[in-house]
Amino acid sequence: MPATQNARERARAELTGEIADEARRQLAEVGAQGLSLRSVARELGMVSSALYRYFPSKERLLTALIVDAYNDIGEAAENADPGHGEDPRTRWEAIWHGTRAWAKAHPHEYALIYGSPIPGYQAPEDTLVPAGRVAFALIATITAVELRESPPREMPPGLREQAETLVRTLGADVSAETAIRLIMAWTQLFGSISFELFGQYVGSVDPTGDYFGHVARHLADFVGLP
Structure with missing residues (x-):
């Protein structure tokens, strides 16, 4: 029985992967709104009712694709990090470029994960941890070093409370001010990538490689990396 069960599990995992791969292929053609389980099933030579045993709804399929995408970009960021033995600025920039x-x-x-919201879709909590992997990779570069002090800036009480709650939730040994700077840097990272991919830099800093590297170095200064 265990051997039979393992074979079934492998077969299920393999077919689940094929469904996700076909969905990603169609995603490139029709976008998240145009994706349909019926179309995915047809391309795989399955009846729709069989596919529903793997993904009961389009929302479940989208969630699986979103989780995969967050994990993949998070893994890319983590793999780009040369590790604790390296200079923290080198690690920071490597994570930016890997992402x-x-x-x-x-x-x-x-x-799918950083573009326009999908009408009618609300991401479940399953996506929260994968979505934070790039941020955690960046946090790891600053927690083992003494950051340069920056001039203090007045922070609205509500924002400070949010930052302190975030620090406690993450278990990070950083100040509220540093947490907010990290959020700003995280926003700049994905904002710069989005502007590049969606053609917003055309006519200004296109190609964007040199600009992106400059932003990464500037934000390393901004968060206080030595």
Whole structure:
């Protein structure tokens, strides 16, 4: 029985992967709104009722694709990090460039997680941890070093409370001010990538490689990396 069960599990995992791969292929053609289980089933030579045993709804399929995309871009960021023995600025910049490289190689998956919201779809909590992997990779570069102090800035009480709650939730040994700077840097990272992929830099800093590297170095200064 265990051997039979393992064979069934492998077969299920393999077919689940094929469904996800076909859905990603169609995502590149019709976008998240145009994706349909019926079309995916047809291309795989399945009846729709069989596919529903793997993904009961389009929302479940989208969630699986979103989780995969967050994990893939997070893994790219983590793999780009040369590790604790390296200079923290080198690590920071490597994570930035690794994240950008994945996005450029997978523009449709990137658009799924950082593009326009999908009408009628609300991401479940399953996506929260994968969505934070790039941020955690960036946090890891600053927690083992003494950051340069920056001039203090007045922070609205409500924002400070949010930042302090975030620090406690993450278990990060950083100040509220540093947490907010990290959020700003995280926003700049994905904002710069999105502007590049969606053609917003055309006519200004296109190609954007030199600009992106400059932003990465500037934000390393901004968060206080030595």
